[in-house]
Amino acid sequence: MLSHKICLTTALRASVGVAALLVSCVAHAQAPAADEPAAGELVVTGSRVKRDGYNSPTPVSVVSRDEISRSATPNIADYVNTLPSLSGSSTPATTSNMVGQGRQGINAMNVRGIGTVRTLTLLDGRRVGGMANDGTVDVSELPQQLVSRVDVVTGGASASYGSDALSGVVNFVLDTKFTGLRGEIFGGQTTYGDNQNWKVALTYGAAFAGGRGHFLLSGEASHEDGIYRPGNRDWTEANWGYINNPAYTATNGQPRVLRKQDIALSTATFGGAIACTATSTCASLRGIAFGPGGTPYNLVLGPIVSDPIMSGGTQADNSPRNNQDNSMVPRQNRRNLFARVSYDVADDWNIYAEGMVAHLDTDARYFSGTFGNTLAVRVDNPYMPAEIAARMRALNLTSVPFGTLKGDNPVSGANSERGYTRVVAGVDGKFDALDTEWTIGAYYQFARTALRNTATNATRLPNWNRAIDAVRAPNGSIICRSTLTNPTDGCIPYNLFGTGVNNQAAIDYVTGNPTQDSVFKQNVVSINIAGEPFEIWAGPVSLAFGVEHRTQSADGVADPITQVSVANWDTTGGLPTIGSYKVSDAYVETVIPLARDQAWAKQLTINAASRVVKYESGTFVTWKLGAEYMPIESLRIRGIASRDVREANLSDRFAGVFQTSGSFLDPNNNGAATTARGLTTGNPNLDPEIGRTYSAGIVFQPTFLSGFNASVDYYKVSITGAIGSLNIQQVVNLCFAGNQDACALITATPAGPQQFEVRTAPLNLASESTRGLDFEASYRFRFEDLMPGTSGTFTIRGLATNYISYTVNPGLPGSIVTERAGAAGLPSWRYQLSVNYQNERLALSGTMRGVSGGVQNNNWIECQSGCPTSTGDNPTYDDISIAAATYFDLSATYSLGDNNQFQFFFNVRNIFNKDPAVVPAGPTGHPSWWNQPIERSQYDILGRVFGAGIRFRI
Structure with a gap:
């Protein structure tokens, strides 16, 4: 189990894995949480070894149930993700359009x-089956009303807990001995009146058979409207984006890319537009657009134009980013049910069984599939207005480039339905052997996820290409050109010119709903034994050992059209993940006391662990060596070194062909922004990642200031053979540098408006390395110590993480090292300060949290004049800054009833309605210009959010 917090009076009787004996002993190994434990409670954390009075050298942050309750957030992940040591976690906002990857709506820790x-996610110290093809766990589907605390281990823990624990562990500990009836009703919305949400939860627990048995049942239902159209927020209306500087040359000292407002398409409208360039033979037709009913009008271009986008012009207030459904947060419906029954078959033996079912339905809308300037419309197209056709013939043109936003088609979307089932059966007990009392915990787990992903209203490209090439039939009717040679092809012509010009049959012919059905399964068998087999001069030596076997599998099927080719659709998506693997491992861990109550050492303890892991790719050894030294009662010095391993997951190895869209700066075309289609797939030949973690820190708990605790820890994590994929820009840059293997991954259309396809797959890259500092301090005191005659307690708690560096080195010829720290997605600082007051009835909590500013990409060069020549690896921009952000939250809880059995609570997040920092989309920024100009994982994107509700316990 991740964290064993054991009361002195029960330490010798507790059994491995019995969370019921742990929940009353919530404490903090790094610095105490807001609700510190009572005197006499001793802490064991971050280790499988159970030992009275031992603190693991691995830093652990603990979030108590009281903290979670005071936050009054609808989902436990909303609060846990504010911890500075968690950065870039997956949330529904960051995964709203990940339909092909099965991650839509997931809350996963990072x-x-x-x-x-x-990051390994555990429930009561046991694995949880993955809910997507990469094995990530959606913590929103765990029984949230039963969570008594959340332990976050910020260090490599593979030796103790196995694969996936390379960066750390997040363990959700349940109150498995809860008795009574507990319920909650919650509702909330943003200050803009959108994203209305509600949650209803009910939990019941009771003993039976004279206290030998215990039964639990916990259910939850929740709904979130989502935000389909975010256009009423200031930061969306500004329409920030990146655009190529049309005045740039390699020698004039100007930046290659400009950051501007009012970004829109210059070559396409909802009703279509002729997309000729200013220097082409059809330049006189440039900007002719088509409105309702196909009426031509002249599109007014903005002051800065770099096809296919511009800044300003008549399109500025009609950007599909804001004026078409483009989800900030998906609509979500969740239903979760958890049941547990346990029974003491003997005084020292307990058997138990758990069952959990969950269902999540999400729906997002997104703008996709624009044909900005990639179509060619022929002069004989009968839908073309006669005056435009006449002008084309006068210029001897047989076709013109054309762009459209497909205004007649319904908005594209991503729908995901996920059903999750988890069953656990286990036994905990103790036995005597070799003159030692041993505890044993064994369990079997089966988990199954059934997932259906649907890309709604996608464009079916083969049909689209046939339908838009319309001609006159010999009888004067309008048909598809393909029908002339194949009269039974069923093609229905589609009118590109204007809006409201196509009937439903034409729309249905060119659209569809590609689906992907997947099933992910996990089987786990685990046995863990712990005891104190002998004693030395400084105390007993503790020993834990165990074995585990795990199988993972994925299977699925796509719709028949996708099975032929993922290129049949214009949307993100592809073929399912199909494959399986198994892992067997065995571990041993020990705690050895070297000194106790000496003049030079109050305590000195060594913690060591090793695990042998057999993957299908080979056998690997992980290890951990840590030490904790207390020279005096108030000071602890700790350090740890570990070697960790992560096996490639199902997605890494077996993912089917997956289609994405993106853009790159083309070094062969003076750095011009160019759109591309990406195709990714799994790589079955991947080797495991090897991680090395080093951390050292101090914990200060002065005896002269009761209730105060502080800690600081330095960490460094290095990963060799890191599994990752090159992005489109990196592949293009490598090709430009002469890497022929990279060039072989790029395909360009031989004729017509040029389009590119770039293929990638996961690789074992050279290395990743990160280092930083974790800070934590808390102080808890009684109010009456300051003002006699008053009541209640104050708790002040501060946490901060300084991400000093995070480098990624692909290790490929021609590639460069990327520094992530301080760039978009990983700010140099994350911090949180909370102040809490609580008396018998009232609890008030105020929180300040935030992130430091930075730049969008550390490899980009910011300059306004005197710029060096822009390159693919180091492009020049006039502004790459990202602003810092500080948010303030407030919550209040008031209790009623003789035993405070009723609670009314209220919460306001982001009180001052601070906008997220602008992180523009466009050339090499976000994958495509139509993405909203924000960084979703680090900033509040919803604005001010209100929530209120009632809790009861009977």
Whole structure:
């Protein structure tokens, strides 16, 4: 189990894995949480070893149930993700359009920004089956009303807990001995009146058979409207984006890319537009657009134009980013049910069984599939207004480039339905052997996720290409050109010119709903044994050992059209993940006391662990060596070194062909922004990642200032053979540098408006390395110590993480090292300060949290004049800054009833309605210009949010 917090009076009787004996002993190994434990309670954390009075050298942050309750957030992840040591976690806002990856709507933890797939999520110290093809766990589907605390281990823990714990562990500990009836009703919305949400939860627990048995049942239902159209927020109306500087040359000292407002398309409208360039033979037709009913009009271009986008002009107030459904947060419906029954078959033996089912339905809308300037419309197209066709013939043109936003088609979307089932059966007990009392915990777990992903209203490209090439039939009717040679092809012509010009049959012919059905399964068998087999001069030596076997599998099927080719659709998506693997491992861990109550050492303890892991790719050894030294009662010095391993997951190895869209700066075309289609797939030949973690820190708990605790820890994590994929820009840059393997991944259309396809797959890159500092301090005191005659307690708690550096080195010829720290997605600082007051009836909590500013990309060069020549690796921009942000939250809880059995609570997040920092989309920024100009994982994007509700316990 991740964290064993054991009361002195029960330490010798507790059994491995029995969370019921742990929940009353909530404390903090790094610095206490807001609600410190009562005197006499001793802490064991971050280790499988159970030992009275031992604190693990691995830093652990603890979030108590009281903290979670005071936050009054609708989802436990909303609060836990504010911890500075968690950075870049997946949330519904960051995954709203990930339909093809199965991650839509997921809340997944990310310790230190190293990756959700490198963070192991546990429930009561046991694995939880993954809910997507990469194995990530949606913590929103755990029984939230039963969570008594959340432990966050910020360090490599593979030796103790196995694969996926390379960056750390997040353990959700349940109150498995809860008795009574507990309920909650919650509702909330943003200050803009959108994203209305509600939650209803009910939990019941009771003993039976004279106290030998215990039964739990906990259910929850919640709904979130989502935000389909975010246009009423100031930061969306500004329409920030990046655009190529049309005045740039390699020698004039100007930046290659400009950051501007009012970004819109210059070559396409909802009713279509002729997309000729200013220097082409059809330049006189440039900007002719088509409105309702196909009426031509002249599109007014903005002052800065770099096809296919511009800044300003008549399109500025009609950007599809804001005026078409483009989800900030998906609509969500959740239903969760958890049941547990346990029974003491003997005084020292307990058997238990758990069952959990969850269902999530999400729906997002997004703007996709624009044909900005990639179509060619022929002069004989009968839908073309006669006057435009005449002008084309006068210029001897047989076709013109054309762009459209497909205004007649319904908005594209992403729908995901996920059903999750988890069953656990286990036994905890103790036995005597070799003159030692041993505790044992064994369990079997089966988990299954059934997932259906649907890309709604996608464009079916083969049909689209046939339908837009319309001609006159010999009888004068309008048909598809393909029908002339294949009269039974069923093609229905589509009118590109204007809005409101196509009937439903034409729309249905060119659109569809590609689907992907997947099933992910996990089987786990685990046995853990712990005891104190002998004693030395400084105390007993503790020992824990165990074995585990795990299988993971994925299977699925796509719709028949996608099975032929993912390129049949214009949307993100692809073929399912199909494959399986198994892992067997065995571990041993020990705690050895070297000194106790000496003049030079109050305590000195060594913690060591090793695990042998057999993957299908080979056998690997992980290890951990840590030490804790207390020279005096008030000071602890701790350090740890570990070697950790993460096996490639199902997605890494077996993902089917997956289609994305993006853009790159083309070094062969003076750095011009160019759109591209990306195709990714899994790589079954991947090797495991190898991580090395080093951390050292001090914990100060002065005896002269009761209730005060502080800690600081330095950490460094290095990963060799890191599993990752090159992005489109990196592949293009490598090709430009002469890497022929990279060039082989790029395909360009041979004729017509040029389009590019770039293929990528996960690789074992050279290395990733990160280092930083974690700070934490808390002070808890009684109010009457300041003002006699008053009541209640104050708790002040501050946490901060300084991400000093995070480098990624692909290690490929021609590639460059990227520094992530201080760039978009990983600010150099994350911090949180909370002040809490609580008396018998009232609890008030105020929180200040935030992130430091930075730049969008550390490899970009910011300059306004005198710029060096822009390159693919180091492009020049006039502004790459990202602003810092500080948010303030306030919550209040008031209790009623003789035993405070009723609670009314209220919460306001982001009180001052601070906008998120602008992180523009466009050339090499976000994948495509139509993405909203924000960084979703670090900033509040909703604005001020209100929530209120009632809780009861009977």
